[in-house]
Amino acid sequence: MSVGQSFELDPEAGRAFLSDLMAEALGLVYAEPQITTSGASKTEIQNILPSQMPTTGYGPEAFMELIRSAFVPHIRSYRHRLHFGHQRPAPTLASTAADVLSGVTNTTVSVFEAGPFSVALEDTVQSWLRDLFRLPDSAAVTFTNGGSESTLTALFCARERWDRLNPGNDFRDACVLIGAHAHYCVERSARVIGIRPENILRVPTDQHGRVSILELRQMVKEVRRAGQPVLAIVANAGTTATTAFDDLRTCGSIARECGAWFHVDASHGGAAVFEPALRAKLDGLAQADSFGWNPHKLMWVSPPCACLMVRERSNLHRSLAKDLVHAHYIVDQAQRPDNDMEWSENLEWTLACTRQFSAFKVFATAYIYGTGLIGNRVVAMCRLAAELAELLQKADQFELFCEPEFNIVCFRHLGGGDLDEFNRRLRARLVAGPDCYLTGVEIDGAYWLRAQFTSETTTPNDLPWLIELIDIEAQAFRHCVSESERIGS
Numbered sequence: 001m002s003v004g005q006s007f008e009l010d011p012e013a014g015r016a017f018l019s020d021l022m023a024e025a026l027g028l029v030y031a032e033p034q035i036t037t038s039g040a041s042k043t044e045i046q047n048i049l050p051s052q053m054p055t056t057g058y059g060p061e062a063f064m065e066l067i068r069s070a071f072v073p074h075i076r077s078y079r080h081r082l083h084f085g086h087q088r089p090a091p092t093l094a095s096t097a098a099d100v101l102s103g104v105t106n107t108t109v110s111v112f113e114a115g116p117f118s119v120a121l122e123d124t125v126q127s128w129l130r131d132l133f134r135l136p137d138s139a140a141v142t143f144t145n146g147g148s149e150s151t152l153t154a155l156f157c158a159r160e161r162w163d164r165l166n167p168g169n170d171f172r173d174a175c176v177l178i179g180a181h182a183h184y185c186v187e188r189s190a191r192v193i194g195i196r197p198e199n200i201l202r203v204p205t206d207q208h209g210r211v212s213i214l215e216l217r218q219m220v221k222e223v224r225r226a227g228q229p230v231l232a233i234v235a236n237a238g239t240t241a242t243t244a245f246d247d248l249r250t251c252g253s254i255a256r257e258c259g260a261w262f263h264v265d266a267s268h269g270g271a272a273v274f275e276p277a278l279r280a281k282l283d284g285l286a287q288a289d290s291f292g293w294n295p296h297k298l299m300w301v302s303p304p305c306a307c308l309m310v311r312e313r314s315n316l317h318r319s320l321a322k323d324l325v326h327a328h329y330i331v332d333q334a335q336r337p338d339n340d341m342e343w344s345e346n347l348e349w350t351l352a353c354t355r356q357f358s359a360f361k362v363f364a365t366a367y368i369y370g371t372g373l374i375g376n377r378v379v380a381m382c383r384l385a386a387e388l389a390e391l392l393q394k395a396d397q398f399e400l401f402c403e404p405e406f407n408i409v410c411f412r413h414l415g416g417g418d419l420d421e422f423n424r425r426l427r428a429r430l431v432a433g434p435d436c437y438l439t440g441v442e443i444d445g446a447y448w449l450r451a452q453f454t455s456e457t458t459t460p461n462d463l464p465w466l467i468e469l470i471d472i473e474a475q476a477f478r479h480c481v482s483e484s485e486r487i488g489s
């Protein structure tokens with residue numbers, strides 16, 4: 001046995017270990033989850049784990065025991081029918097298959113010679129996505145480690161282009177306009193590329209959470225009248241809070257008129273592309289200078305798996321590739337095939353050097369099921385959201401934030417005095433228990449409960465039960481508040 005392998009299990013024990021592990025994993029996939037969470041505290045879980053990094057290993061049997069006694073019981077189940085959590089799905093089996101193969105081979109997607117199959121496949125999926133979103137051949141599609149990285153890369157491109165077009169002017173004097181409900185990563189990315197915080201301007205939204213076109217026009221007019229250039233306008237296709245879709249065509253033309261880069265954060269709502277009936281929500285997306293979409297949300301693949309599309313590929317390459325001139329150990333221009341001016345390595349198109357082989361998860365999911373079934377599932381999720389909203393509207397003790405536009409419903413219980421505080425504490429009580437999971441969100445200063453549909457096991461019959469669970473908890477909570485007030489007085 002070679003020196004490097006000497007600590008590994010022998011082949012027979014290794015196979016047994018991996019197949020035991022698979023059996024546990026299959027249990028997590030196929031056994032119907034009875035609870036969403038065990039409710040154990042962080043300390044209770046940490047007490048099961050060694051507090052110090054072992055110098056002498058415990059061995060595979062102890063590991064399997066840990067999986068059975070700690071991982072399996074304490075992992076939150078995203079397959080539960082009453083799981084309405086963050087935008088993170090239980091992955092498709094196709095995605096899991098790709099994860100397993102990427103995991104055992106640890107293949108790279110950065111340079112072709114080190115990962116021939118993975119780089120070729122990633123390029124193929126990039127071209128699939130160019131077609132899916134009806135982008136011109138000149139568009140670049142790249143895979144990133146998440147929507148935040150896509151946004152940062154896009155705004156970096158915007159800044160680089162602005163610098164090229166405005167020599168002698170300081171980009172730090174320019175402003176970036178973003179929707180009031182933009183994901184926090186948009187503001188953070190703007191700060192990271194060097195925009196002054198006071199130059200990151202939030203555009204007010206209408207009652208549905210969409211950027212108000214009137215306000216956007218007005219703000220652009222005002223900053224330009226004051227002599228300030230607009231570096232970028234960022235719109236949303238599916239906001240994090242309510243999945244509101246901005247009017248992308250109009251936002252895009254306002255951006256063009258003022259010479260700003262137009263980026264669309266379609267991290268969540270880009271999945272509308274799979275369904276003809278929903279696709280109109282993305283009108284204008286293909287004309288944006290850039291947009292990001294996360295298959296690790298509504299394509300039901302595991303994270304990280306996100307993409308960034310840049311309409312004019314040279315804008316992306318010029319921004320990123322120049323730092324690689326000294327990286328001869330990875331990108332050697334001398335290896336460029338004769339006369340192939342298009343030749344480049346995939347790491348010339350991304351901020352990250354090492355990335356997961358995440359294109360494989362998109363590939364496997366589309367290859368096995370086809371995009372038609374993905375589209376059906378997106379529609380089914382939106383329909384469930386609409387049904388929940390309808391039930392809530394009929395229930396006197398609930399208030400709906402607005403008709404859901406996609407797969408998220410925001411609402412609150414009208415149970416007690418300070419509604420923000422009441423709903424915040426109500427949610428905390430609910431999610432500490434095993435029965436259901438849902439998130440909360442603050443919109444324009446008010447707190448709302450937020451149910452997000454991704455679990456394929458949720459059926460219409462589960463919705464009245466969710467409402468009842470929340471109501472029962474609200475009654476119990478109100479009772480305990482009034483008890484403590486009685487005791488306190």
Ligand SMILES: *Cc1c(COP(=O)(O)O)cnc(C)c1O
Pocket residue numbers: 087145146147148149183185236238239240265266267268294306
């Ligand atoms: C999820 C989300 C993000 C962040 O994506 P990550 O992959 O978590 O970094 C950004 N914008 C929107 C609208 C999102 O829904």
